[in-house]
Amino acid sequence: MSIDDVIAKSSFSMLEGKIDARILKVLKSMGFERPTRIQAETLPHLLQQKDLIGAAKTGSGKTLAFLIPIVDNLIKHKITQKHGTFCIILSPTRELALQTFDVLTKLLVEIDLSHCLIVGGEKKAKDVIKLQKGANIVVSTPGRLLDHMQNTEKFNFKNLKHLIVDEADKLLEAGFEKHVNGIVQLLPTNRQTVLFSATIDSKVKNLARLALRNNPVHISVKDDTISTVSRLQQGYCICPVEQRLAWLYKMLKKSKKFKVMVFFSSCKSVDFHYEFFKMHCKATVLSIHGKQSQARRKEAYHSFIKAKNGALFCTDVAARGLDIPCVDWIVQYDPPTDPKEYIHRVGRTARGLNNKGNAVILLRPEEEEFVKFLEKEKVYLDKYSFGDPPGEVQEMVEDIVIKNGVFKILARKAFLSFLRCYNKHPLNKIFNINNMDLKSAAKAFGFREQPDVDFLNNKKR
Incomplete structure (x- = not known):
């Protein structure tokens, strides 16, 4: 049976008993019954906390692919605010960060995990309060986050277990390479790192070598016959x-x-x-x-x-x-x-x-x-x-x-x-x-x- 056949027959209900039931309930309420291809191919690896490089077209469902395993893992470890930040998600733009944060908020509607959005254009004092209280999941743009990591007292990320670099190629195009490198150097090395990108060029590969340390899984769901979706x-x-x-x-x-x-x-x-x-x-x-x-x-x-x-x-x-x-x-x-x-x-x-x-x-x-x-x-x-x-x-x-x-x-x-x-x-x-x-x-x-x-x-x- 081909991978396409497997995906066609798959559904999120197949994860019953493997991930928290509240996540499945919310996915159903959001109208998601079957995983997209990138979700179907990456979820088995991400749920095992493996490092991963994922290449897929924009609009393929990458956000849920990395959010579901993160939320499930934090639930399993009974993470609370006092544990500090366990996951950082980096986005290239404020809009994408906001979008990711919105999806995360919906996913956590019945789950008590603290989370916050840290982007430029907002008052820094508000960020400080959120981070010092203990945000388990931080969604951010690189520049603002690095600033807080270097200068905000009581921002506790020493227990961090997950780093997600989303739209890595766009991050690099936007000139965030030094910021991302700075963030990576300040984080604990014992973590899962996941890098998603629409394209994997030499700059993205260099970033992957720096950030991913544990023999990452490579997943690509690109269609070799056409560069845009068939619909x-x-x-x-x-x-x-x-x-x-x-x-x-x-x-x-x-x-x-x-x-x-x-x-x-x-x-x-x-x-x-x-x-x-x-x-x-x-x-x-x-x-x-x-x-x-x-x-x-x-x-x-x-x-x-x-x-x-x-x-x-x-x-x-x-x-x-x-x-x-x-x-x-x-x-x-x-x-x-x-x-x-x-x-x-x-x-x-x-x-x-x-x-x-x-x-x-x-x-x-x-x-x-x-x-x-x-x-x-x-x-x-x-x-x-x-x-x-x-x-x-x-x-x-x-x-x-x-x-x-x-x-x-x-x-x-x-x-x-x-x-x-x-x-x-x-x-x-x-x-x-x-x-x-x-x-x-x-x-x-x-x-x-x-x-x-x-x-x-x-x-x-």
Whole structure:
């Protein structure tokens, strides 16, 4: 019998007598009856407290794969607050940490284990109180946690038995390598260490050698035939640069009954498009990007989770790990930096065992080569046609730019940040600013006359 056959016949009920009954009860109440592939393959090893390196696509169910064994082990050892911190879970972003914490909170609804969330943007004094009281499970971003480990008195982690490094590749991309190394060096060596990552590159392997000491089990559930999940219907749309805003207007109007995530290349572009659609088109829109306050990002994240329809405008801060239920469409309005980022973006939909999703990327006519580039990574797109975009949208945004000085400043900043992202794009042979008509590009931000672009003055046009 193949591993696929085994997984198809497996269920969480098979763990009866092996893990605490309250965990199984909560899993059932959360609607989880059968494990995903990564859960089915890793749980037997993790329940035996083995070190593990797990490679799986985003949206594969990694969070429960590591939470179930941790909670069960702490129950078995009758851990209480006085024992201090027994588990640390590292996440690359505040949103992913919050999401992991939310799942953990649901899992512990009938279980008395203390847990806390430690991320930047919150008052440090509150963190200190939580840690000094004795948080058995700490979910955190690396920078803030290392600070507390070095400076917070009575933060007791000398009994720690579990270290989880989630989205390890993203942690390293975000520049957290020194922080993670610092954390590892301060922790007890007699522990279980688990590292999950969507991709296993040389940097992740180096981190694994440092953090994992006990001949780790290697689990990979990647599909060699395709880089995105089979339940995802994905395509691309060719659109002249000056018609981009009108195209997005039509796309959101067509999908107003659905839940949509729209990815932009910069925070300023998110702000501009959010202002236009929310305030001037009265669309149901939320926004998340890295320069917002923690409180605003948290509010937008929870609001979109609860929403039945509407759009979330975001940068790639939302591309990794966020488990937002029932996202129907992923729109890549601005190009990703590489195929890996493309895959992470579309991974926000078609999550779980039976869910389906749709994705579309907007390309200029000069950028259609990106479709062939993705095929080399085993990602295959259909060509979509949305028809002619509505002309009145262009008139509307140009009118607002002329009459509203604040909006004009927002539009100019967004236009310049859009060009800067193209100017430094890693795939500049495809996403090439030198074959872009800047006057036409400015129209997509509501300008009848192109604003001055001083950082391109020396470029060959």
